[in-house]
Amino acid sequence: MQNNNPIGLFDSGIGGTSIWKEIHQLLPGESTIYLADSKNAPYGQKSKDEIIALSQKNTEYLLERNAKLIVVACNTATTNAIKELRARYDVPFIGIEPAIKPAALHSNTQKIGILATKGTLSSELFNKAVETHQNTTIIEQVGHGLVQLIENGDIDSPEMSGLLQTYLTPMIQANIDYLVLGCSHYPYLIPQIRKILPAHIKIIDSGEAVARQTKNVLIEKVGLRHGDYPEIVFYTNAEPKVLNDILDNQYKVIYDDF
Numbered sequence: 001m002q003n004n005n006p007i008g009l010f011d012s013g014i015g016g017t018s019i020w021k022e023i024h025q026l027l028p029g030e031s032t033i034y035l036a037d038s039k040n041a042p043y044g045q046k047s048k049d050e051i052i053a054l055s056q057k058n059t060e061y062l063l064e065r066n067a068k069l070i071v072v073a074c075n076t077a078t079t080n081a082i083k084e085l086r087a088r089y090d091v092p093f094i095g096i097e098p099a100i101k102p103a104a105l106h107s108n109t110q111k112i113g114i115l116a117t118k119g120t121l122s123s124e125l126f127n128k129a130v131e132t133h134q135n136t137t138i139i140e141q142v143g144h145g146l147v148q149l150i151e152n153g154d155i156d157s158p159e160m161s162g163l164l165q166t167y168l169t170p171m172i173q174a175n176i177d178y179l180v181l182g183c184s185h186y187p188y189l190i191p192q193i194r195k196i197l198p199a200h201i202k203i204i205d206s207g208e209a210v211a212r213q214t215k216n217v218l219i220e221k222v223g224l225r226h227g228d229y230p231e232i233v234f235y236t237n238a239e240p241k242v243l244n245d246i247l248d249n250q251y252k253v254i255y256d257d258f
Contacts, residue, residue, distance in 0.1 A: 003223030006031035006231065007214065008067025010058035013041035013151045014236075014243050015185025016073025019096060022207035023071065023214050024232070030218075031230040033065050034073075035258075038238035042147035043076040044117025044183070051119060055081035059089055061235075061258050068222050071214060072096060075116060075183050075206075079123035092221055094214050097129065098182035099204045104133040106202075107178050111137045113171035116182025118142045126182075139174050141167045143183060150185045153242045160192060168196050181205040188246070 007027075009020055013036050020034050035058050043051050055077045062070055071094045072078045072085070078095035085093050098120065103112040120126055121140050130138055149160050171179065179201055181187060187205045197203070218224050234253045236243050244253050 001219075001223035002226050003068050003218075004031070004225045004227065005066045005068035006033045007069050007071065007218075008033050008035070008062030008065070009071040009073045010035035010037065010055075010062060010077070011074040011184055012043035012054075012076065013038040013147065013185065013238075014246050015147065015150060015183060015188070016071075017234075017243070017246050018187040018205070019071060019073040019184050019207050019210050022211040026211040026215055027218070027224075029227075029230055030225050032232050033062060033067060034234045035061055036234065036236040036238070036243055037258075038151055038236055038243075039257075041151050042117060043074060044119040044142075044147065046119065048080045048123075051077055051080040052084050055085055056088065057258070059085055063089065063091065067091065069094065069214065069217060071210065073184050073210075076119035076123075079120050079125040092217050094210060094217060096184060096206050096210050098126065098180050099206050099209065100129050100133060100138065100180055103178035103180050103204050104136040104138075107136060109175050109177045110135060111139065111174055111176045112178040112180060113139045113141065113168070113174070113176040114180040114182050115141050115143050115167060115186060116180075117147065118144075120182050137174070139171050139176060141171065143167060143186065146189065147183065147185050150188055151238070151242060153245060155188055155192070160189070164189065164192055164196055168193065172196075172198065172201070177201055179203050
């Protein structure tokens, strides 16, 4: 099955590029359109209705550009809006959820930490996932301020180090052996987090699993792209510099006030 239309991705900002990188690495021949809704970041502090409305707006923007499949590259949007998106639009959606299951299955201490946004941790989908792992103690921490610092390009700032120290220290003291990153922005903090965590604590994010699922759905339902020279485009409704920096200035970044 062949389908040369692009894969669409959206996030509340630049964080979902961590998911895009995994998909592009696994499927380098696919065209992609990435939507960074940085003007409205962070989604984690918004109401469920606001998150659904923004997710619908982003979906329609991508569908207007012929997206054949949409990756909701945002934990908060997935956990709050993907059910409504699937009911409303006739296109496959791939969501991103915190990787609680592999962490809980492999934990030796039966204690895992999760760093995520308020919107993800308070969602019905997340709480259902937690309920299925009642033998594991899950230490939840809202990452207040982290997304905004990343969106501002302040990943290596003293303020970021201070926040991470504050958020991670109680988890270390509680004897976790896995830290789940429950926001697509957070993989960009792994070098900072590694400096704080003891070496035995493993860090898990969802990027690789989302890429594999995207490939499976393309093969089974949508169709892969055939041909050379895939088109890779990034749209943002905020200052393009931070997005360009994250992408090492290698790709086309277009400003659009959507």
